[in-house]
Amino acid sequence: xxxxxxxxxxxxxxxxxxxxxxxxxxxxxxxxxxxxxxxxxxxxxxxxxxxxxxxxxxxxxxxxxxxxxxxxxxxxxxxxxxxxxxxxxxxxxxxxxxxxxxxxxxxxxxxxxxxxxxxxxxxxxxxxxxxxxxxxxxxxxxxxxxxxxxxxxxxxxxxxxxxxxxxxxxxxxxxxxxxxxxxxxxxxxxxxxxxxxxxxxxxxxxxxxxxxxxxxxxxxxxxxxxxxxxxxxxxxxxxxxxxxxxxxxxxxxxxxxxxxxxxxxxxxxxxxxxxxxxxxxxxxxxxxxxxxxxxxxxxxxxxxxxxxxxxxxxxxxxxxxxxxxxxxxxxxxxxxxxxxxxxxxxxxxxxxxxxxxxxxxxxxxxxxxxxxxxxxxxxxxxxxxxxxxxxxxxxxxxxxxxxxxxxxxxxxxxxxxxxxxxxxxxxxxxxxxxxxxxxxxxxxxxxxxxxxxxxxxxxxxxxxxxxxxxxxxxxxxxxxxxxxxxxxxxxxxxxxxxxxxxxxxxxxxxxxxxxxxxxxxxxxxxxxxxxxxxxxxxxxxxxxxxxxxxxxxxxxxxxxxxxxxxxxxxxxxxxxxxxxxxxxxxxxxxxxxxxxxxxxxxxxxxxxxxxxxxxxxxxxxxxxxxxxxxxxxxxxxxxxxxxxxxxxxxxxxxxxxxxxxxxxxxxxxxxxxxxxxxxxxxxxxxxxxxxxxxxxxxxxxxxxxxxxxxxxxxxxxxxxxxxxxxxxxxxxxxxxxxxxxxxxxxxxxxxxxxxxxxxxxxxxxxxxxxxxxxxxxxxxxxxxxxxxxxxxxxxxxxxxxxxxxxxxxxxxxxxxxxxxxxxxxxxxxxxxxxxxxxxxxxxxxxxxxxxxxxxxxx
Numbered sequence: 001x002x003x004x005x006x007x008x009x010x011x012x013x014x015x016x017x018x019x020x021x022x023x024x025x026x027x028x029x030x031x032x033x034x035x036x037x038x039x040x041x042x043x044x045x046x047x048x049x050x051x052x053x054x055x056x057x058x059x060x061x062x063x064x065x066x067x068x069x070x071x072x073x074x075x076x077x078x079x080x081x082x083x084x085x086x087x088x089x090x091x092x093x094x095x096x097x098x099x100x101x102x103x104x105x106x107x108x109x110x111x112x113x114x115x116x117x118x119x120x121x122x123x124x125x126x127x128x129x130x131x132x133x134x135x136x137x138x139x140x141x142x143x144x145x146x147x148x149x150x151x152x153x154x155x156x157x158x159x160x161x162x163x164x165x166x167x168x169x170x171x172x173x174x175x176x177x178x179x180x181x182x183x184x185x186x187x188x189x190x191x192x193x194x195x196x197x198x199x200x201x202x203x204x205x206x207x208x209x210x211x212x213x214x215x216x217x218x219x220x221x222x223x224x225x226x227x228x229x230x231x232x233x234x235x236x237x238x239x240x241x242x243x244x245x246x247x248x249x250x251x252x253x254x255x256x257x258x259x260x261x262x263x264x265x266x267x268x269x270x271x272x273x274x275x276x277x278x279x280x281x282x283x284x285x286x287x288x289x290x291x292x293x294x295x296x297x298x299x300x301x302x303x304x305x306x307x308x309x310x311x312x313x314x315x316x317x318x319x320x321x322x323x324x325x326x327x328x329x330x331x332x333x334x335x336x337x338x339x340x341x342x343x344x345x346x347x348x349x350x351x352x353x354x355x356x357x358x359x360x361x362x363x364x365x366x367x368x369x370x371x372x373x374x375x376x377x378x379x380x381x382x383x384x385x386x387x388x389x390x391x392x393x394x395x396x397x398x399x400x401x402x403x404x405x406x407x408x409x410x411x412x413x414x415x416x417x418x419x420x421x422x423x424x425x426x427x428x429x430x431x432x433x434x435x436x437x438x439x440x441x442x443x444x445x446x447x448x449x450x451x452x453x454x455x456x457x458x459x460x461x462x463x464x465x466x467x468x469x470x471x472x473x474x475x476x477x478x479x480x481x482x483x484x485x486x487x488x489x490x491x492x493x494x495x496x497x498x499x500x501x502x503x504x505x506x507x508x509x510x511x512x513x514x515x516x517x518x519x520x521x522x523x524x525x526x527x528x529x530x531x532x533x534x535x536x537x538x539x540x541x542x543x544x545x546x547x548x549x550x551x552x553x554x555x556x557x558x559x560x561x562x563x564x565x566x567x568x569x570x571x572x573x574x575x576x577x578x579x580x581x582x583x584x585x586x587x588x589x590x591x592x593x594x595x596x597x598x599x600x601x602x603x604x605x606x607x608x609x610x611x612x613x614x615x616x617x618x619x620x621x622x623x624x625x626x627x628x629x630x631x632x633x634x635x636x637x638x639x640x641x642x643x644x645x646x647x648x649x650x651x652x653x654x655x656x657x658x659x660x661x662x663x664x665x666x667x668x669x670x671x672x673x674x675x676x677x678x679x680x681x682x683x684x685x686x687x688x689x690x691x692x693x694x695x696x697x698x699x700x701x702x703x704x705x706x707x708x709x710x711x712x713x714x715x716x717x718x719x720x721x722x723x724x725x726x727x728x729x730x731x732x733x734x735x736x737x738x739x740x741x742x743x744x745x746x747x748x749x750x751x752x753x754x755x756x757x758x759x760x761x762x763x764x765x766x767x768x769x770x771x772x773x774x775x776x777x778x779x780x781x782x783x784x785x786x787x788x789x790x791x792x793x794x795x796x797x798x799x800x801x802x803x804x805x806x807x808x809x810x811x812x813x814x815x816x817x818x819x820x821x822x823x824x825x826x827x828x829x830x831x832x833x834x835x836x837x838x839x840x841x842x843x844x845x846x847x848x849x850x851x852x853x854x855x856x857x858x
Contacts, residue, residue, distance in 0.1 A: 021286040024294045024331045025277050025322055027315070028194060028253065029301030030171055031065065032095035033057055034466035034477055035136055038667075039458060039487035040537045042563035042592065044101065045668040049476065057098070061106045064305035064312065069112030070813045071316040079845035082320075083816045086312060087116030089319045091332040092301060093131040093171040096158035108813070117163050124335035131333070132159035132167035132190070135418075138463045139363045141178040141351045142385070146411060147460060148181060152188050154418040161422050168334040169193060173465050176353035176360050183242040192237065192249035192337055194298050196354035197230035200252055201347045203238060205289075224347075230255050235282065235293045237337055238346035249342055251333055253298035254280045262299045267308040270317025277322065291340045296333070355469075363468040370471045373517070380473040380514035380524060387510035387524075391485060392459050394503055398496045399452060406449045407436050414456045421457065424591055443594070448495065450593045455491040458484045473514050474521045479531045482524070486532045539564075539588045539597035544615045544661040547601035549670050551582040551611075552677065562667070565589050569620060572633060574640040578607040581640055581648060583633050585618050600629055602636070602652045604659070606645075608678055611663050614656035628655065687725045693718050723753045724760070731763045736791070738798040745802055757804035764799050765807040768842070771795045772814040779818055789834050796841035808842045815839055819850065
């Protein structure tokens, strides 16, 4: 774990002594996860493989993205002496689809990222450290020109929307590049990108960089130097000349040093990390071809915390060590390029990347690059690529034909559709149509136009590179891209009629040749049928989800359900014993495509998981349908009063024709939530029973302990479970009683009770976070929030006495945020003393984290 006495702030930047040539280090982190949203719900559903977290975005945020926004440097006693935002000191890019998720589900982390770009701009001469990225991580040399251009334009627009400025650099997925791709980027105003050293073909001095005192002949025909085996000098940028007078700058990262970060355990020590970066200057020279030297590395950002635990702390300490102890300046690529334009020209090797030794074959063939499962092959990659290409190409003429009556220019509209993806409000969609529609569209035409744009969006998403990267066609990433293709197929059938309907059969025929490494899976077509077909939904299925979940939760009259709006017309619940019936009607409409449907429903719940539901279309403007449904509701109510459940079932069958839905029809998250609620009640009853058994025999257990005699296994199990559950409840209680918590912990120790330290540590961390959130909210008011501060201090000091490790990371961040607030006018000496004690109780070395200048304001 990295340690230090302090780390750099913006004011700590060391000026290079006069007369000395500066040395610069640039560390680039590529932060990216594939889009994981269910294409029909526009949300990431629970992923069991990421447990105990909800999904992989959630897990990696906790392990990497959030920690890098508030990274710790600790002393030898593991006390925190500095909390710093690593993003402010490195170069970085975040995938746009990942940033969208962070904005919605991890807003504090999202703000840290945006704040870091602004902060880095302040200490890098107006050049922020954030780079754009091609939108959804397509392998650009394998895309057609139209898709590649859309990826660049969407990536730029997304960046401008989030960071409030134009991007100077752009990250290419897997650094996969070709001269044509670089030209498209330059045409869109991108100034530079980052490539692997093996992607450089040859280099030569730029004509305008040659000493003008040299003979005229030296300016002509400057010879190229080949760069075999990644031998390019990575200590300065290069210019790549392109078409029509365009050019783009390229930074080739230091390959050996980057590999050491990712794969050789370099992040086990911040000092070793820093020393390895210093080695990037080569023979010690500070000057390369008359310019200051740049040591630069590029890795997956997930290396810093997810792939390497506490890797973010090693990064923080390396930054401190380089700046404060070695007087080496951290810089980003944009700032270095502005200070020191390229003096050398380069040509790249077309169709190459940083993660495939065979160019870009990893994303279209069984090239041998894989995760190393013995006996497996990736022959499935080719038919998957072929199937998607044929699907894309088949939809193009159909889309162009349909678009003529809707859009002035289909492809211009698609490029501009990113504005709608970023803001799906009605006024913004209206503005989109005002610009791109051929005329004022009717509501039916709007739905068609939006569905066409969604087809085009998913035709981009289905090429996300992760679908080919790993070893198996049934892997989670490959299933995701096949699901995007399924959404394209569904929309094509809806939009194009028979020509669109036949596309699915052809796509599945190709997927049958995508052979799985798992005999029980078979091939890609089986993957489609087993894992994707069930994901396909329409508005009726959304209505069924609403109907079933409404019996377990209260929905507002108008509300949101994933990417749908629900407007309730009626809802009644009748109970009889354990049986319940919910009846109602509602409007369901999509915020994505504006399609809408009215439904009526009936749900019969007989307790636990025993539930059946019926849903059908409904027209509240048809008096006959209204009368029939009202009569049905009265008859069901009467049957429930008589506890005549068979009659209820008969009435539902008569109106709806059967009950086709069950708890299995719920979308994954709600299914988990409802089952958890059922289990929670059952477990609570068990805990109460076990606690009573324990209390009835506690004195006997105490006597056995005094006698040195082991309790019988049955009593031991009961004691372990009862004490553990009572301690967890005491920790989680809003009415926190420190004496009760400590008494239970003492009893557990005295009776040699086995405690689930991981579960209890997590519960304590969450309870401490809640206390700090309450303090933060109270501190935002006019009063000094002394009560909330006292409560937080009591909880923290109680928890530090417990015999297990707990994660105070989020609570510590809130403490640090409160410390850095500009408005602290009401903070008295008494407040500061209690606040200081709170920090110490949460393992913060306050006297080092807080400077003398900061203390003086209290």
